[in-house]
Amino acid sequence: MSILLGRRISLALLLIPPLAWLVVAYLGSLAVLLVSAFWTTNAFTGAVVHTFTSDNIVRVLTDAVFRTATVRTVSVAVVVTVLCIVLAVPLAFYMAKVASPRVRLALVVAVTTPLWASYLVKAYAWRVLLSPEGPMSWTTGYSPGYGLTATVITLTYLWLPYMVIPVFAAFERVPDSLVDASSDLGASDFATLRMVVAPLVFPGIAAGSIFTFSLSLGDYIAVTIVGGKTQMLGNIIYGQLVTANNQPLAAALSIIPLVAIIGYLLAMRRTGALENV
Amino acid sequence: MGKVARTAEAIDPSTRTLLTEVDVPNKDGRLLPGSFGEVHFAVGTNVNKVTVPVNAMLFRSEGPQVAVIGTDNKVQVNTVLPKEGSTGWSDTWMLSAKAAHPNCMYKWMDWITSPEVNAQVAEYFGEAPAQTKACEHTSQKDFCDIYHATDAKFAADLHYWTTPQKHCVDGSGNNCTAYNEWVDKWQQIKG
Numbered sequence: 001m002s003i004l005l006g007r008r009i010s011l012a013l014l015l016i017p018p019l020a021w022l023v024v025a026y027l028g029s030l031a032v033l034l035v036s037a038f039w040t041t042n043a044f045t046g047a048v049v050h051t052f053t054s055d056n057i058v059r060v061l062t063d064a065v066f067r068t069a070t071v072r073t074v075s076v077a078v079v080v081t082v083l084c085i086v087l088a089v090p091l092a093f094y095m096a097k098v099a100s101p102r103v104r105l106a107l108v109v110a111v112t113t114p115l116w117a118s119y120l121v122k123a124y125a126w127r128v129l130l131s132p133e134g135p136m137s138w139t140t141g142y143s144p145g146y147g148l149t150a151t152v153i154t155l156t157y158l159w160l161p162y163m164v165i166p167v168f169a170a171f172e173r174v175p176d177s178l179v180d181a182s183s184d185l186g187a188s189d190f191a192t193l194r195m196v197v198a199p200l201v202f203p204g205i206a207a208g209s210i211f212t213f214s215l216s217l218g219d220y221i222a223v224t225i226v227g228g229k230t231q232m233l234g235n236i237i238y239g240q241l242v243t244a245n246n247q248p249l250a251a252a253l254s255i256i257p258l259v260a261i262i263g264y265l266l267a268m269r270r271t272g273a274l275e276n277v
Numbered sequence: 278m279g280k281v282a283r284t285a286e287a288i289d290p291s292t293r294t295l296l297t298e299v300d301v302p303n304k305d306g307r308l309l310p311g312s313f314g315e316v317h318f319a320v321g322t323n324v325n326k327v328t329v330p331v332n333a334m335l336f337r338s339e340g341p342q343v344a345v346i347g348t349d350n351k352v353q354v355n356t357v358l359p360k361e362g363s364t365g366w367s368d369t370w371m372l373s374a375k376a377a378h379p380n381c382m383y384k385w386m387d388w389i390t391s392p393e394v395n396a397q398v399a400e401y402f403g404e405a406p407a408q409t410k411a412c413e414h415t416s417q418k419d420f421c422d423i424y425h426a427t428d429a430k431f432a433a434d435l436h437y438w439t440t441p442q443k444h445c446v447d448g449s450g451n452n453c454t455a456y457n458e459w460v461d462k463w464q465q466i467k468g
Contacts, residue, residue: 043457068468212311240460246460
């Protein structure tokens, strides 16, 4: 009995710090954010005034510019995610199933090395590359210039490793014997891919897409570097928080990406992809 | 014939109007309280003005400039103002109420605002010195003239940067565009 009690106490001591961190720091800051969305500011000093108002929420829901930015941001996140999947799946398949161990190692290094470089350096590199007078336009005579296209290209580049690695891991976990069994039983290559490999790899794609979707949704730095005048939700939130000093409106606006990512996670859960990750 | 009694001293940037109070003799009682009228102002026209095409202007960090040939037959770059005036700012030094070494800061301020140092700062940066005595210490002798450092008439056409507030800075009411509204409008323009 006392041994059991002692174990329980030590388990509690072990779990209290991470739980306290989760509740106080993580959920606590989110709660403060949600509450502050209902406050207002003093127009002269910019100080937050603790009087209840739903004006910020109403504005976030009704203002046309916020709606446009939301549609743009979610679309960018979806397009970046789709592009990452299209690029990552064949690459990950080749890495896991076709390449020799030496080539596989080289590819893993090549995919993960960019993660060591600073985000800013990579975004600036794309600014140089895509510049109307830059290397891309010397060699091809074409450059998309700074705008939405450049933003999608840069974000796809930045988040691609976050897609390749989980998909690669998922392909690696597919036993070769299952593929062999499928073809022994008369399935064509395409049928094997569709009915055996795809269901096993899908959780990896889903995990990667959560990274690419949520990272794109919150990005506001790459878009200021290569996006020209393009505004994403992050830029609008930053502008309201830092330039306009309107913290409550910024808090109300940040509920939009929060809802979007919760919606995405729920949709992923419905597909069953999150059950075996 | 009336006489300008006083003005608001600053043009409301949103309406581009200047609130002006005029005293008009009304001995025969023809002007009734609350009535409206059209007023023409006789503005002094003896100011030496030259109109230049916009292509001739140089937009530089020092503000709009025009190159002219001086009396010594040399090209001289003058700072000019468009007829609408221009915006400007004044650099300031402030001492924190909780400064750990206030005397050190006072000594710094004395040094940085001294005529000799102020002249160096102004020439390095390309701005009019705030300290008029600095004009004697500039390495370029006509520096203060080029930057209109002691020209009160020029300074009157400069609109100093202020934080836009709901409460109009020129006292014309409580319906001015506050700073956060400018941010909103800018975000709407970008779309």
